[in-house]
Amino acid sequence: MSKQVVPLAVIDLNADAPCCPPLAQRRVPAETAAVLAPAFKALGDPVRLQLMSMIASAEGGEACVCDLTPAFDLTGPTISHHLKTLRQAGLVDAERRGTWVYYRARPGILRQLAALLTVAPADS
């Protein structure tokens, strides 16, 4: 797992414009890879991928933990742990309002990742 999350902020993960050219267009520099790989890693678990999707596709753009937890055969702490991983990867934001905690997706970084994976329309 080559070390741990690098807290580099050289790349603005919240910017709307893609930070980097597509992966297939130019070689990704080591610094960029170190920043973006943790985000891919966070999406590399089926539970987190579904959580991310549930949050991003939720009405109003945010989802309550109380809605997320029952959707899985996992305990509350485990879901909380996965949500923390998504938060640390910069993929979601959390906010407590009263009893419940609400999670909201950060579209900026999703755009960065999508842009990086973009491939020319016809060359398969």
Add this chain to the structure above:
Amino acid sequence: MSKQVVPLAVIDLNADAPCCPPLAQRRVPAETAAVLAPAFKALGDPVRLQLMSMIASAEGGEACVCDLTPAFDLTGPTISHHLKTLRQAGLVDAERRGTWVYYRARPGILRQLAALLTVAPADS
């Protein structure tokens, strides 16, 4: 790490057309998540992200292991291990020609992943 790679082939990772609507549009079903998460996981390491980029952006669409290995401060077997991971995730293909082994990216699955991460242009 929630078990191991699921060998499901319900989703055609080589199809050119996206298999699934964007993650932020509709909730990703468990089966889809189980198939696509390993691909994200494979990209979740800085070394593999760079390898993938070097292969996908190489002239002629393919890269020789002999060109990839010297680009990292890692031993040959370690690079070979990472390439195997990318291969098992369906992200690249390998072919031996004479003495050297060449790796080629599979644009289909990259398109699937990019499509899944696609976000509406303006909602951040």
Add this chain to the structure above:
DNA sequence: TCTCTGCTTAGACAGACGTCAAGACAGACA
């Protein structure tokens, strides 16, 4: 056939990850 080069596989080890149980904390309501 023999030897050399290049890549993969096998085995081992340290560290990270996924999961759970138990406890702590924050807010709502009587």
Add this chain to the structure above:
DNA sequence: TGTCTGTCTTGACGTCTGTCTAAGCAGAGA
């Protein structure tokens, strides 16, 4: 204020991952 509900944090345990060294396998050339 006291209690209840709901969520997060902490600690522990088993498994997986990333890396290395050593060994094995496949072609090329003498």
